[in-house]
Amino acid sequence: MTGGPVTVAGVTVEPGERRDIAPTISESYLGDRTTLPMAVLNGVEDGPRAFVTAAVHGDELNGIATCRQLLDALDPSQLAGVVVIVPIVNVPGVQIGSRYLPDRRDLNRSFPGSHTGSMAARIARIVCDEVIDDSDVGIDLHTAANTRTNTPQVRIVEDDADAGALAVVFGAPFVLPSRLREGSLRAIAHDRGVPVLTFEGGAPRRFDDDAIDVARRGALQVFAHLGMIDDAPPPASSEPMLLNESRWLRAERGGILELLCSAGELVRAGDPLWSTVSPLGEERASVTADEDAYVVGATTLPLVQPGQAILHVALPGDRLVVEDDPSDEEDDDLEDVVDD
Numbered sequence: 001m002t003g004g005p006v007t008v009a010g011v012t013v014e015p016g017e018r019r020d021i022a023p024t025i026s027e028s029y030l031g032d033r034t035t036l037p038m039a040v041l042n043g044v045e046d047g048p049r050a051f052v053t054a055a056v057h058g059d060e061l062n063g064i065a066t067c068r069q070l071l072d073a074l075d076p077s078q079l080a081g082v083v084v085i086v087p088i089v090n091v092p093g094v095q096i097g098s099r100y101l102p103d104r105r106d107l108n109r110s111f112p113g114s115h116t117g118s119m120a121a122r123i124a125r126i127v128c129d130e131v132i133d134d135s136d137v138g139i140d141l142h143t144a145a146n147t148r149t150n151t152p153q154v155r156i157v158e159d160d161a162d163a164g165a166l167a168v169v170f171g172a173p174f175v176l177p178s179r180l181r182e183g184s185l186r187a188i189a190h191d192r193g194v195p196v197l198t199f200e201g202g203a204p205r206r207f208d209d210d211a212i213d214v215a216r217r218g219a220l221q222v223f224a225h226l227g228m229i230d231d232a233p234p235p236a237s238s239e240p241m242l243l244n245e246s247r248w249l250r251a252e253r254g255g256i257l258e259l260l261c262s263a264g265e266l267v268r269a270g271d272p273l274w275s276t277v278s279p280l281g282e283e284r285a286s287v288t289a290d291e292d293a294y295v296v297g298a299t300t301l302p303l304v305q306p307g308q309a310i311l312h313v314a315l316p317g318d319r320l321v322v323e324d325d326p327s328d329e330e331d332d333d334l335e336d337v338v339d340d
């Protein structure tokens, strides 16, 4: 069945066409028009509508590169359904290299927003109205927060079966249930019945080729699973690990940090995790694992003080198996900053 025209932010896109549009969000401090660039790909056949968003946090850059690669890979003349890609949601944040808007608001706590509110509220509102509404699925690309890095993982709401199934298809090494945070893109989409996969991979302010590649493969796997494209590259992992509860392990002593385990590793009870050494070379603490756990995130700081978060670990759950190849068928306190 042929898909019909779609209209996004007042621009109509015909079947088989890609249109790059830039609706006005607000104005800068200089009074210039601030826009939200996005690409709308309308397929030649009817199908689901999907969105990919990145850089909701303005220092989380990996998703920008993933979006560009997805735009290279997707051809509206070979597409069933509609894909809307927003490579930079937090435009002002990216411009100043900050997680937050220039007024320190967290865009991912500002949904659903309003047309008359702050810059964050206005961006959130346009994303809600033009990108999230009417979508069947969304992928929101993040990295760890400042001074941290994340092993590539997909975060979903535990009771969302649709998102859970798609998280397996995505094929990141880990799937981590994570509660919805009020005002987040994922929470507002969930309220509107749109399952969203939050991808976390790598560190802020840099491109991590591995995380970018996991996300690119994952998004294409999801599109292929939904019948939107015919072929997708293999997923990064054919057996994602569904993790159980996660927690941060914190430093007990200050000093120079030496990590003794690596991202993605399964550490066993008794394995060394890290040590801290004084600048004069005196060992201050050696920390070992008290239970088996996967390392899903870590600090990138070389020096630590007591109480600082060092490792994000999650208890092993079930090994999930991807079925047949689908192509055949919030807060200013750093210690409390969460990634998504």
Ligand SMILES: [Zn+2]
Pocket: 056, 057, 060, 142, 143, 144, 339, 340
């Ligand atoms: Zn983020």
